[in-house]
Amino acid sequence: MTDFEKRGGVHGVETRADDGKKTLIGYAAVFNSDTTIGDYFIERIAPTAFDKAIKGDVRALVDHDTGRVIGRTKSGTLRLAVDERGLRVEIDVPDTADGRDLWTLVERGDISGMSFGFRVTKQEWDETGDLPKRTVLEVELYEVSACAFPAYDDTELGMRDLNSARQEAEALAAERDKRAKDAAAAARRVAEKRATMEQKIRGIRQG
Template sequence: MYGFSPSGLEVKFCRFDEALTVSDGHVIEGYASLFGACDQGGDVVQKGAYSRSLKGLSDQGRRVKMLWQHDPAQPIGVWDELREDGKGLWVKGRILDAVEKGREAAALIGAGAIDGLSIGYRTLRATKDDRGQRLLNEVELWEVSLVTFPMLPQARVGSQKADEAKGDFLHELATVFQDARRKLAAR
């Protein structure tokens, strides 16, 4: 999907790929954006579109934010690595279990209920091609969110458990949250 967040940033949704992994309980990695793929909003991110933004953030000692559903009031972790490669924008980060929404996100990813990444950015340079697609040549990346609905259908991914023990842990965590919700709802 394509749209604007409450803060006015443009947002793009992209599904996790089988390259997404959850390890050490809460470490995730995968592609937040794929180069050359037309999304449902008619936009195509070009190779190099993130390079200046990533360098500027690094030079300033700042990080791209990890948010829940593009909500700036709900940071759920930190992105430790972001880089462009030949395929797209690759990200690796940690969901923080000390944050309630972080625990929820980890459980939902582990259960396969959430499988999307989405970028929040500001377009700096774009052109149109002869098919009317907007070619994003340079963007200022602000955040990468975990989301329910992806924007880029061809970037299909599935959540992978690092091993059975970690999968069991996440399933148990999801069960604890469900039980707690039932108890609260019964009050």
């Protein structure tokens, strides 16, 4: 998947055990928190980013490894919610090798971060500051992960999006410039025709 991106942070992962069910709780994303991506641009996740995405079929993974599934929204073992802080995640940890290992690592504090895999479907760029700022407005969400090293990578994808935004802005500016020039040329033609007509009228009156 060429436009698949990963982001995350050490926002904290909690453990909760009720009636034998073990649940991990944390935030895969925090809203309106600026993050510098590879010293190339600043990224901010808008509160609207996951409104549609959490309604899809999303997996919970360990370290973005698709072979290590530990939950899924479709089965109810992964629950996603958007609140004032960000994208809240609850994972009912399975009684598998991955699940048991993950639970132990979180309890020990060895794993304390969460991340998410996504594709941007709507964004805005602002280049008025020292670094371009990307505001992610809407995404397709594929997975959330418990991670030892939450990812802030895929700078090439972000730069590609920035270049696309620049090209689109340049095309719009060129189109606006062309329309302005066409309008000015049309106005000149009208003025010339009017002047020619007035000259003919004066000639007729003088004759």
